[in-house]
Structure formats: C-alpha cells, structure tokens
Amino acid sequence: MSDAVVLKLARRPAGYEFTARLEASGLALRPLAIETLQVNITKLCNQVCRHCHVDASPARREMMSAERIDKCIEILARHPDIANLDITGGAPELHPEFRRFVEGAVGLGKHVMVRHNLTVQLDPHPMTGASQEYLPEFFAHNRVEVISSLPYHQEYFTDAQRGGGVFAKSIEALKRLNAAGYGRDGSGLALNLVYNPVGPYLPAAQAGLEADYKRELASKFGVVFNRLFTITNMPINRFRLHLEKSGLSEAYMEKLVSAFNPAAADGVMCRSLISVSHDGRIFDCDFNQMLDLDARGKGGRALSIFDFDFEEILRRRIEFADHCYGCTAGAGSSCGGATAA
C-alpha cells in the first residue's frame, strides 16, 4: 500500500461497520438513477474553512483541463437522463473555463447548480488578482441555481467556521444576488443557503432553521433567499483533523453512529448522483472523491469520463465506508440538505 493511500485511510474513520449496519437494517442501497453530474473543477478557493472536506485553499492548484470539461459537456449532451449539472470546488468560479462550462450546459437545456461561496464575488482571484464581481449578473443571465454556504445568520458562528470577516462579505454578496433578482418571489432565480454545524454536533431541524434564517436575514439585513439546506459535517480530511486535535473524533463518530436513521439512509444522494474529479475520475459522491474511493464498474475497474458507459455506471455497487454515517445520521444529509423528515 502506498504512503498516499495510507495517508488517505488515516483521514477517514474506520471500525464502525457501516455496511454491516445497512445490512442489519435490511437496506440494499443500489443506484436508482443518474440525474445529476456533479463536477469538482478545482480545489483552489479564496477561503480556508475549518470543516472543508476538500481541504480547499488559495494554495491549491488542481484544475480540470479544458479537454475534460469538453468531455463532461459531451456526456451531458449524450444523456438526456442527466438533467442537472452541479459545479463545485474549491470555488469553481476561479477556474478559467468556469463560464464556458456553465454556458455549455445551459445551452444543452440542463439545470445548472453552482456551489458559490459568496465571498468569491468580492475577493480578488488568489492567482490572478482578477475581480469576480460580474458573477450575480452572469448567474442570473444563465438562470443558474446558486447554492451558498452560510453557517449561521449571525457573525459569530460564520466567522468561526469560515474565517474573520466572512460574514460581513457574505451579506454584501447576498445583497448583490438579491439585486440581480435572486431569491425574489416570481423571479425564478433560486438562491439556496447551506447550514452546517460549526462543531461536532448534528444540524438542527431544517424547517425550523430555515424559518430562523428567513426572519433574521430579512429583518437585520434585508436579505431574502429560497431554501435552507442542512448538511452534516463529514468526519474526513480537515474536519477530521480538527476533531482529532480537539480529542473529539471518537465522540463525534459515536454520535453519528448512534443517530443512524434507516429512512435517511434510503435517501442518500449517491443513488441519483455521480461525482467527477478534476482529473476525470468518477466517484459515488464528492466525499468519496476526496478519499480516492473510485466508483467501480465491471470487473472492479475504476470508472472515468473517458469511457463513460451510462448503464455500467447505473449498475455499479456504491462504495460505502464509515464516513457514510455522516449522510445517514438524524434527518440525513446530502448536497440538497436533509433526506428524511
């Protein structure tokens, strides 16, 4: 086993028997569809967030090549069943081909989602210094669904997780999105926010938190949005390192394991989504991607965009491991929020 693989294994939990837990619950989770192609086009980010499972930062340089972006567009064109493109990173807007990728998918009639961290509108590009202030108008013109992390409707939690000054910049960025029509009734421009806990605890109920966010952001800042997605922190990479430094790793895993919810497990996102890395490999989700747990097809071969076979991918066996408890705890967790009522 290579040193790199050993390092990755150390960055995720083990010994909690997730697959056995699924079996004991009578769950045989197979893929149901490939509705969404989620593509991580860069690990470069203007922020360094404490919980980031990608370990993204201004120092990262991984970028999907123009040829691989072309390949993704070709796959979208060939497969009408894949209705959604979900572009993530890092901060995907920092990729030089970002606009072309969005426009290419929109031109095919796909629903495009962008995981937009808000502050990237206002921070200069970490490599070129270029401004991204064009983004609200660009998003609106292409009718992109904007999905943005805002760990809380107050500064304290937000800056604790995402860095000093992030809350104030995020509010300014939200106001600019609102000015472009995002989150406004009747505009059809969806602005959805993401809550995730600042520490090793589970998210509160999504509906109640959404009501709090709407009331507080509207009354204090005049900001509006559509929906709030609650997401559980995944015990891998940077967040796992934080847990271990705090001596809370075991307690957090015990919390996730004890909160295992079969109904949430039934709705895990890997049953209807596939994740593509900057180098063109295919994974069951962005978390597996960060742990190098390749999705595997016939004969155990690692799947990639270069020999994309829709039926083979649909018939694959999902690669589960103990970090998957992060998606099945409590009300469940996915890129679209809670998966169980």
Added chain:
Amino acid sequence: MSNYYESEDLKKFAAIGKHAKSLADDFFRYYANATGTDGALTKREKALIALAVSHTLKCPYCIDAYTTQCLETGSNPEQMMEAVHVAAVMQAGITLVHSVQMQNHLEKLVP
C-alpha cells in the same frame, strides 16, 4: 485518585437500570417524552429550560449534554447565555425575596 464527574461517565447513565430496572425504564420513558419531542413547547425551548436548570443545579453532565442539545435544536450562544442569566437571576431573586422574611422578623424584634 479518581475524580468525580468524569465526562465519560455520562455514557453510563443507562446503567442505572442495573438495579430496580422497571423504575429506570419508567424514568427514561418519561424523560424522552418530556424532553425529546415537540409538544406545546418545542424541543428547542425544552433544551433551553434544561440548560438553565442544569446550571441552577450545577450538574456538569447536564451542562455538557444540553449545550450540545441546544445547538442541535437550533439555539445560538446568545440565546443559551440568556437562559443561564434567567437561571442566575432566579437564584438571586430567590435569595433576595427571603429578605422579606428577615425584615418581617426584624420588625418584630425592633418595633
């Protein structure tokens, strides 16, 4: 020398059912129904009450457990600290209101 109030001991709470199990079962059922469900009060409101009581009765296990429970039911540190202040002023008020008894007795002694 061993210490009291080891945080790991909270996990042993269920073990109180080792003896007089039916009473423990009754308690845990009552506990879950009273604190773990939305009723006329939400779980969030119940967690804030429990946090305040935890401070009043100075239970380290409960303070840890209900700090987490408050966060997991959507409270923020400002709300949690206000709940603790309510507990604190109740204790202060309870002390001070007893001074009425002192004054009543003073008036008897020093008419």
